[in-house]
Amino acid sequence: MHSIYVQANMDVGPPLGLPGSPIPREVEEIEEYINEEVEINIIEEVGENLIEVPVTPPPRKKRTTIARPKFTDRINELLMHIVHHIISFLPTEDFLKLSLSSKRFRDLCISSPSLSFDGMSVGVLPSIYLLNYLDRIMSLHKNTETYSLRVYWGIQSFEEKYRICSWLHKAISCNVKVLDLKFWVEDFAIPVDVFCSKSLRSLKLNFSGGKLKLPSNSGISTKLQSLLLKHFVPENKQHFEEWISLACKSLNSLDLVYFAGVDNIRINSSSLKQLNIYTACNVDLCFLEVSAAMLKDMDLYWTFGHTNNISFADY
Numbered sequence: 212m213h214s215i216y217v218q219a220n221m222d223v224g225p226p227l228g229l230p231g232s233p234i235p236r237e238v239e240e241i242e243e244y245i246n247e248e249v250e251i252n253i254i255e256e257v258g259e260n261l262i263e264v265p266v267t268p269p270p271r272k273k274r275t276t277i278a279r280p281k282f283t284d285r286i287n288e289l290l291m292h293i294v295h296h297i298i299s300f301l302p303t304e305d306f307l308k309l310s311l312s313s314k315r316f317r318d319l320c321i322s323s324p325s326l327s328f329d330g331m332s333v334g335v336l337p338s339i340y341l342l343n344y345l346d347r348i349m350s351l352h353k354n355t356e357t358y359s360l361r362v363y364w365g366i367q368s369f370e371e372k373y374r375i376c377s378w379l380h381k382a383i384s385c386n387v388k389v390l391d392l393k394f395w396v397e398d399f400a401i402p403v404d405v406f407c408s409k410s411l412r413s414l415k416l417n418f419s420g421g422k423l424k425l426p427s428n429s430g431i432s433t434k435l436q437s438l439l440l441k442h443f444v445p446e447n448k449q450h451f452e453e454w455i456s457l458a459c460k461s462l463n464s465l466d467l468v469y470f471a472g473v474d475n476i477r478i479n480s481s482s483l484k485q486l487n488i489y490t491a492c493n494v495d496l497c498f499l500e501v502s503a504a505m506l507k508d509m510d511l512y513w514t515f516g517h518t519n520n521i522s523f524a525d526y
Contacts, residue, residue: 299325299359304333307344321351324358328378331363331395338367342374349381357382359389366396376402386410393417398446400424412436418443425454439466448472459483459503471495478503490514 286294298320301309306327310320328345330338360382366372375394382390383404390411399418403426405411414435416423423443438458445451452475459465459480466487467476475498478486483503489512490496496513 294319295323295325298323299327301327302332303327303329307333310348321348322355324356325361326352326357326359326382327361329361329363331365338371342371346374346377349378353381353385355385357385357387359391360387361391363393364395366394366399372396372399379405383408383411389413391415393419394421395419396421398422398424400426402426406435409434413438415439415441416443417441420444422446423451425450433461436462437464438462439468440470441466441468443470444472445470448474452476474498476500481505484508486510488512 289297298306298309306320310317326348330341333341360378362375362378364371364375366375379390379402383402387408388410390405390413392415394417396418398421401416401424405414406426411434414437416439419442421443422445423440424446435458451473455467456477456479459478460482462480462483464485465478465483468487468489469491471491472495474495476488476496477498477500479500479502481504484505485508486501486503486506487510488499489510491514499511499513501509
């Protein structure tokens, strides 16, 4: 007959809970006491021989926790002008999604000094909703110093012309320095204050073959340094020839690219340094006069379908 006894080398005293029995330790110390490593002797009786086998309890398993990766908001770590520079490269659709994602990103988009509205790249939203939202962006953008505004738009209605003109007015009031405009339109009249702006430094106009309407009383600001006119036909040929001659007096760079409906171009400027003229095939241009003492670079591509009365003067 074999019997197994378990003997612990600890004196626990009288049982707890009996009347008059003393409590050996405070209740809060019991858990600490139990966790201590206690040597236990297992006494195994085999006949009359007693064998003591010292045994220590196995170590308690430690609870393992998985460390969660810390989220780092890298946008907050960037300087504001760097964030604005990144936003300026977003396509219009991504710009709109970003501005709708949160109030913070909406404020970042609104305060960006460079805005780009490309209606030809956004095919998801109906035109009226897109116009309304961009109107909202420009209204909230007021009183914000603006470096550039880029508008590429296929204009199909008077409503779209009106909205785009309002964007140009607001950009001029925000002291915009660069305007890049490309329109798919039959005709479009540039607002007078665009040419008279004291802040505008660079103006690019691409009409994709449409008619360019110049205000009858429009001059041009002496602050404008760079002018590019591309794929256009002037509505009033004589007025355009007079206007371009006046515009050149203060420009540093002039580009006339793929135009038609112009017979004579006279350029007389003391500040012009770069001149690029690319005519369309069979253009009506038959007289070109350039007088520019500061001119350093001139690129002329002149094609014509007849050779009568063709003259070029360079002073």
